[in-house]
Amino acid sequence: MAGRTARKAPDTSRCPNCRAPTLTQWVGDRAALKVTADIRPLTPEQQTAARTPHRLIWCLKTGPHAAPRLRWIGGSHPTTCPHPHVTDHHCTTAPSTLF
Ligand SMILES: [Zn+2]
Ligand SMILES: [Zn+2]
Structure with missing residues (x-):
């Protein structure tokens, strides 16, 4: 198992600007998209509201x-x-x- 390396471990950090807790991760096939997401869970209402101005919703699997x-x-x-x-x-x- 010596050669097994974690692939692109997500980076849990805070936004340097507003200091909100965020998670930065490459998502998709061949890490196509770099995403910085708020890690605060959204209510269904908030998800619906966030989708309206073309924001993406992510499932945070923990x-x-x-x-x-x-x-x-x-x-x-x-x-x-x-x-x-x-x-x-x-x-x-x-x-x-x-x-
Ligand atoms: Zn911010
Ligand atoms: Zn989900």
């Missing part, structure tokens, strides 16, 4: 023995999904306003 992973929510995503759903982090704080 477990006791695994790092959190963002999953694309496709058409076959179960409505009874037990994992929190989150959306892209859209920073409302300009960097220049910090300090």
Whole structure:
């Protein structure tokens, strides 16, 4: 098992601008898309509202023995999904306003 390396471990950090807790991860086939998501779970109402201005909703798959992973929510995503759903982090704080 010596050669087994974790593939692109997600980076749980905070937004440098507004310091919201975020998760940055490459998502998709061949890591096609880099996503920075708020890790605060959304209510179904918030998910609906977030979708309206073209924000993406992600399924944040978590477990006791695994790092959190963002999953694309496709058409076959179960409505009874037990994992929190989150959306892209859209920073409302300009960097220049910090300090
Ligand atoms: Zn889900
Ligand atoms: Zn931010």
